[in-house]
Amino acid sequence: MASEGEYESILCVKPDVNVYRIPPRASNRGYRAADWKLDTPDWTGRMRITAKGKVAFIKLEDKVSGELFAQAPVKEYPGIAVETVSDSSRYFVLRIQDDNGRSAFIGVGFGDRGDAFDFNVALQDHFKWVKQENEIKSSQAADSGPKLDLGFKEGQTITLNIGQGKKRDKPRPQSSGGLGLLPPPPGGKIAPPPSSNHNTVQPSGGAQTGCLLELDSSNSNTVVQSNPSSDLWGDFSSSASSVPPSAPRQEPSSGNWVQF
Numbered sequence: 397m398a399s400e401g402e403y404e405s406i407l408c409v410k411p412d413v414n415v416y417r418i419p420p421r422a423s424n425r426g427y428r429a430a431d432w433k434l435d436t437p438d439w440t441g442r443m444r445i446t447a448k449g450k451v452a453f454i455k456l457e458d459k460v461s462g463e464l465f466a467q468a469p470v471k472e473y474p475g476i477a478v479e480t481v482s483d484s485s486r487y488f489v490l491r492i493q494d495d496n497g498r499s500a501f502i503g504v505g506f507g508d509r510g511d512a513f514d515f516n517v518a519l520q521d522h523f524k525w526v527k528q529e530n531e532i533k534s535s536q537a538a539d540s541g542p543k544l545d546l547g548f549k550e551g552q553t554i555t556l557n558i559g560q561g562k563k564r565d566k567p568r569p570q571s572s573g574g575l576g577l578l579p580p581p582p583g584g585k586i587a588p589p590p591s592s593n594h595n596t597v598q599p600s601g602g603a604q605t606g607c608l609l610e611l612d613s614s615n616s617n618t619v620v621q622s623n624p625s626s627d628l629w630g631d632f633s634s635s636a637s638s639v640p641p642s643a644p645r646q647e648p649s650s651g652n653w654v655q656f
Contacts (some may be wrong), residue, residue: 408518
């Protein structure tokens with residue numbers, strides 16, 4: 397039933413409606429209006445359909461005084477509270493209830509087919525709205541679950557450290573041979589390498605020194621100038637001529653030396 401604080405709205409009003417007493421249903425095939433005494437209705441008045449909350453009320457009232465004759469609360473449509481008959485679209489079966497909860501089934505009919513159509517549409521629109529309201533409340537209930545509170549509490553602070561991280565040492569480049577190269581001298585100049593041309597002074601051959609060549613005793617002290625571009629041994633005649641005239645002439649100390 398509707399709760400007490402809700403207002404009542406009017407869905408449809410029909411000034412002429414006929415009420416019939418109907419026999420019990422003989423089988424499960426449904427009600428038939430032909431079994432009623434359609435020419436002699438048991439009551440005639442007006443019908444007013446109201447809604448209070450999700451429940452619709454079909455009220456049968458007196459045309460002049462508005463006194464309530466009977467009402468049928470409808471919680472769903474189609475349903476047991478309102479049923480159609482199998483042989484006509486102008487007649488319906490209502491389940492009426494009194495204040496004590498007692499219920500009975502009566503037949504109602506409209507003289508005009510348009511009034512029956514309006515009666516049917518008014519109930520369909522109301523329960524279509526009820527269905528939409530139920531879907532909206534179901535979706536809101538699904539979204540109203542517990543949510544994670546990420547807000548700051550009173551007095552709560554947060555500290556951010558920006559740009560204070562440790563600096564990483566950059567790796568030093570290594571040479572392909574695995575050995576480091578020395579830096580250049582401060583002056584920016586590199587000394588030239590020593591010349592490859594130099595004079596070689598051959599030591600004088602004495603009696604105790606073995607020589608590959610047996611030379612004249614007069615040429616024992618000979619200065620040989622090496623030249624990388626010439627023969628490794630040089631020219632003996634040119635070497636002898638290069639001896640200075642002041643060099644003393646020595647006699648051979650042994651008879652093993654052969655004079656040239």
